[in-house]
Amino acid sequence: MKTILITGGAGYIGSHTAVELVAAGYQVVVVDNLSNADTTCLKGAEKITGRSLPFYEIDCCCKEDLQTVFKKHPIDGVIHFAAFKAVGESVEKPLMYYKNNLTSFLTVLEVLLENGGGNIVFSSSATVYGQPDILPATEDTPRGVATNPYGNTKQICEDILTDAVKAHPTLQGIILRYFNPIGAHPSALMGELPRGVPNNLVPFITQTAAGVRDVLQIFGSDYNTPDGTALRDYIDVNDLARAHVSALQKMYTKNDPGSCEIYNVGTGQPLSVLELVQKFCAVNNIKVKYKMAGRRQGDVEAVWANTSLANKHLQWKAEVPVEETLARAWAWEKKIRDL
Numbered sequence: 001m002k003t004i005l006i007t008g009g010a011g012y013i014g015s016h017t018a019v020e021l022v023a024a025g026y027q028v029v030v031v032d033n034l035s036n037a038d039t040t041c042l043k044g045a046e047k048i049t050g051r052s053l054p055f056y057e058i059d060c061c062c063k064e065d066l067q068t069v070f071k072k073h074p075i076d077g078v079i080h081f082a083a084f085k086a087v088g089e090s091v092e093k094p095l096m097y098y099k100n101n102l103t104s105f106l107t108v109l110e111v112l113l114e115n116g117g118g119n120i121v122f123s124s125s126a127t128v129y130g131q132p133d134i135l136p137a138t139e140d141t142p143r144g145v146a147t148n149p150y151g152n153t154k155q156i157c158e159d160i161l162t163d164a165v166k167a168h169p170t171l172q173g174i175i176l177r178y179f180n181p182i183g184a185h186p187s188a189l190m191g192e193l194p195r196g197v198p199n200n201l202v203p204f205i206t207q208t209a210a211g212v213r214d215v216l217q218i219f220g221s222d223y224n225t226p227d228g229t230a231l232r233d234y235i236d237v238n239d240l241a242r243a244h245v246s247a248l249q250k251m252y253t254k255n256d257p258g259s260c261e262i263y264n265v266g267t268g269q270p271l272s273v274l275e276l277v278q279k280f281c282a283v284n285n286i287k288v289k290y291k292m293a294g295r296r297q298g299d300v301e302a303v304w305a306n307t308s309l310a311n312k313h314l315q316w317k318a319e320v321p322v323e324e325t326l327a328r329a330w331a332w333e334k335k336i337r338d339l
């Protein structure tokens with residue numbers, strides 16, 4: 001049985017991935033410094049899997065701490081989520097973002113190599129494309145110029161992994177470029193737990209529905225899109241979690257050290273901000289007060305994925321209908337608010 005280290009495993013995507021890995025027969029070890037998470041989702045993951053998941057509250061930037069985990073567990077592979085991810089904050093605190101996101105990834109790679117290497121999945125983002133000229137975006141779509149330090153750390157880490165696998169034949173990598181992950185576990189035991197005012201759309205919608213926020217602002221109604229609001233590719237977090245399992249399985253089956261492949265993880269279906277809000281209201285039979293507002297700085301007009309490569313080579317595809325995802329997001333919000 002393979003043992004997979006999940007860095008940032010207490011977080012939103014990490015905890016869902018832990019559940020899918022256990023379901024697929026992997027052992028998981030979780031590390032997280034809890035800088036942007038508490039143990040709610042991890043406890044949820046334990047309840048769902050019926051397992052106690054080894055957890056270390058450590059910072060991946062600390063090599064000694066990471067070494068201890070590798071000494072205790074026979075780590076065969078890593079999924080690296082541990083990173084700061086707020087675009088606006090990265091503009092205000094660029095050094096903090098570069099230091100944390102780059103150091104943690106470099107340290108994980110160093111320690112993995114020192115322990116004989118293995119397979120690694122890096123959590124990247126569609127943000128690397130910027131605004132593509134041609135849509136949907138394929139993995140060959142040129143990366144754009146990063147408009148913020150967060151996006152730049154994703155690009156740099158992609159380059160670090162690409163170079164590292166070339167130089168170190170004991171490493172094999174897959175980069176997953178996530179589009180817009182949303183939703184929660186069907187059990188409502190895990191979901192997104194943003195701190196403070198949510199930056200992302202769906203937590204803002206669910207908090208507005210719950211009465212925590214007064215009104216949702218729709219950022220931009222004059223885009224060159226059918227209804228004037230921006231287009232995105234919203235991927236269910238459980239589907240996204242399964243993509244990590246597929247990526248690992250691909251690497252273990254193919255066993256091609258020295259390779260680093262890149263896959264888009266999305267649904268391939270664009271939805272506008274307005275459509276998403278309307279679907280949320282319809283499926284949950286609830287009103288969400290919203291108003292049109294100016295464009296948010298740094299936003300692109302439209303981006304969605306061509307997912308053919310992941311469909312073919314990872315034998316993975318998005319399955320959960322967006323209505324179901326939005327129902328789960330609301331069930332989770334109600335649960336954590338005791339509504």
Ligand code: UD1
Nearest residue numbers: 087125127199200201202204217218219230273296298299
């Ligand atoms: C954002 C990040 C992206 C990151 C991803 C991770 C930016 C510019 N991009 O993607 O780099 O990888 O999160 O989850 O922040 N919206 C509203 N009102 C709101 C919130 C959002 O109208 O209160 C709109 C946005 O303007 C955008 C869409 O909803 O058009 C989606 O926004 P969001 O959920 O923040 O994701 P992205 O911006 O696409």
